[in-house]
Amino acid sequence: MSGEFDDDVEAEQTISINEYLNDVEEKELEADLVLGGDEGKECTYSKGYMKRQAIFSCLTCAPEGNAGVCTACSLTCHDGHEIVELWTKRNFRCDCGNSKFGEFFCKLFPSKDVENAENSYNHNFKGVYCTCNHPYPDPDVEEQVEMIQCCICEDWFHEEHIGLEPSDEIPRDDEGEPVYEDFICKACSAVCSFLSTYPQTIWAAGLRRNAGCNTNKDKDVLEEIPSAGGSGKLENGICSNGSPREDNAIANTSAESVTGGKGVTGESSKKIFDLVQCMNDGGAHTACLFGDNIVADGSISLTEPLFLSKNWRATLCRCKKCVSMYEQKRVSYLIDEEDSITEYERTAKQKREEKLQQQEGAELTFLNKLGHVEKMEILNGIADMKDEFHNFLQSFDPSKAITSDDVHQIFENLAKKRRRE
DSSP states (O other), X not given: OOHHHXXXXXXXXXXXXXXXXXXXXXXXXXXXXXHTTOOSOSOGGGGOSEEEEEEEEETTTOTTSOOOBOHHHHHHTSTTSOEEXXXXXXXXXXXXXXXXXXXXXXXXXXXXXXXXXXXXXXXXXXXXXXXXXXXXXXXXXXXXXXXXXXXXXXXXXXXXXXXXXXXXXXXBXXXXXXXXXXXEOHHHHTTTGGGGXXXXXXXXXXXXXXXXXXXXXTHHHHHHOOOTTTTSEEETTEEEOSOHHHHHHHHHHHHHHHHTTOXXXXXXXXXXXXXXXXXXXXXXXXXXXXXXXXXXXXXXXXXXXXXXXXXXXXXXXXXXXXXXHHHHHTOGGGGOGGGSHHHHHHHHHHHHXXXXXXXXXXXXXXXXXXXXXXXXXXXXXXXXXXXXXXXXXXXXXXXXXXXXXXXXXXXXXXXXXHHHO
16 A cells, blocks of 8 residues: 555544444443343342342442442442442342442432342452452553453452463363353362362363362262253253153163263162263252262362363252252352353343344334335435435545545535435
8 A cells, every 4th residue: 555545544543334333233242241131220129139230339439349239320320430340240239329328329229228238249349359459450551461250259360360280271262262161269169179079071171180089989980971961951950851761761871871881780880870860860869969978078178270161050969968068158059040151141142132123123113103204204315325325435536545524524415415405
């Protein structure tokens, strides 16, 4: 390209219409995924402690970082304030206007309890993250680095601070995209020591090495057993597959694949069959088929960051003993499908598609309600715009870039034509 062309555009950034529209669509989708499809019109307080929602901290009203507000309140009640976006939090109820805000009252839902006792707060509410307690974006660094959220404490961590061994890497594919579903930080891994009893298939990309694997004679069998969720779907925490005949067929097939088609007799055979059956049922047995090992994890302590594979939560045992153990450790949300970010974003995408369909329906309804004259005016307007763009492109120098002034001129010409008519 000539230097004259460079001087003409004067380094003005130019993009195509398709690029612009795609960029807008990507930003709208990203916002919907974070907000869970919440349009921010109503305070969520009346919905109680929501399983997951977007939460914001207002440091103008609560500088101690001990309160969080919903999307609607962040937009309406705290407009212009110093807001910290916390992405999503589980089991949280909007604090806006309660005792933590002094004399400030919520404009959308003023009648609230003095305090939400079940809410949990960490240093994120003060605008700092990770073990380094730095803000994000960090004003002290030129290039911002993406952070990873722990699915237990919900804090965010820089990759260099999560405590990986020098020989380890975060599980990613060849294009650099993560191949794990959830991350558990080093501090929270101790709470999840029961995971050491599970097959290696729950760990992403084989990163999990030797932190307390089973040492009994059935260790190899446990490590090779496929995903517990099977091909069924979870309903109320119980895996619902096909008929009993289908379940038995699946169990027999899985057992054969585990043993390589070789016959196994005695206690090991029964343990293999029962364990596969448990996984096909989603762990709906009264007795835990992992035995006492799954809860007696006092001798096993995980002290390393953990990366879990896709759908790993579906493999978690749901027997009474394990469910009680989850409750004691306060991690029972792990067996709630609606808790996961994957499910949260799936629901957000579904709401977005429904909203777009409603908008299209509203547009068609609007057009159908118009009379013949109004419809003709709209069609004539579209034709005029098409002609104006066509005339502009015919007379425009193709070696130059279209600027914002050119676009403004097009619409100004259209306005003049309408006034003449």
